[in-house]
Amino acid sequence: MKLKSLVAALCFVPVLAVAAPSEQDRGAQLRALDWHSGPRVEAIAGKALLKTPDASTLFIDESNSRRFLELTGNLPENGNFIVFNTTNGWWATFSFNPIGYVKDDEKIDADAILKSIRDNDGPANEERKRLGLPALHTEGWYIPPHYDTQTKRLEWGVKLRSEGKEALNYTIRLLGRTGVMNATLVSSPESLDADVEAFKATLTGFDFNPGERYSEFKEGDRVAEYGLAALIAGGTVAVATKKGFWAAIGAFLAATWKFVAAGAIALLAGLRSLFSKRKES
Secondary structure, eight states: OOHHHHHHHHTSSOOOSSOOOOHHHHHHHHHTSOOEESSEEEEETTTEEEEEOSTTEEEEOHHHHHHHHHHTTSOOOSSOEEEEETTTOOEEEEEEEOOOBOOOOOOOOHHHHHHHHHHTHHHHHHHHHHTTOOOOEEEEEEEEEEEETTTTEEEEEEEEEETTEEEEEEEEEEEBSSOEEEEEEEOOTTTHHHHHHHHHHHHTTEEEOTTOBGGGOOTTSOBOSSOHHHHHTTTHHHHHHHHOHHHHHTTHIIIIIOOOOOOOGGGHHHHHHHHHHHHHO
16 A cells, blocks of 8 residues: 555544644554454444445444544544545545435535535634634535436535645435435545545445335435535535524534544554555465
8 A cells, every 4th residue: 555645545634622642652543443354244324234345445333433533633423434445545434314315306506505615614614613623615616516316326526725735525425215324535635536436436335224225215204304405515505594503513514524634644654554464464
């Protein structure tokens, strides 16, 4: 695995303004996580399965993912499942949002959605400041949002800027019967195109459990309060006027919807050692 690629991937994360353990300690704790090497079938949030394709694809469960996020400078939230690709150096988070069945008959107006996201940069950055995170500004689409009616996947990429550095996020929402699986790719601007393709290849092994698939919707099932546009804008488009921006979403938009660059390079020594040992075994 190329060190440059892994450096870029793990540097593309948000940070908390709190004291952190030494880089040596963090490396040791990262090695101690319960990494699963593919090929293997992994359970995600009790809602879906992911068949990891090969030994270069690592997976950790919810408790280990929480610790991974904490050790790499992210908010240690529950409900995340992480995939790490040791060949290309990208990683991705999977989390399930039980908002109900999202109707997919809404027309997507990319310009209007972008304006909504930009309009919310102000209040979002107030919350980021409260959480000790740097301000984050939306610059435009990297890939305009589009929805595939066959796969029931909503995809988009957004250009961000924080502390003078550019960040690119690529997000996929996979629609299910009782909610939406959020899959966010964490990569570097230099390798994002290739990483998106590799990430999509990994997603060919994803499937909702029987009874959770979008096509299995039945009358009487819970229907989400908002549609496709609000999924892209973090849910703010539909609920802001009803419940208040942060009352409805809390810190979700500020904490987990966008990822920004940070300095976590030194902890790579432990990860390099881990991956080398796995390749040799």
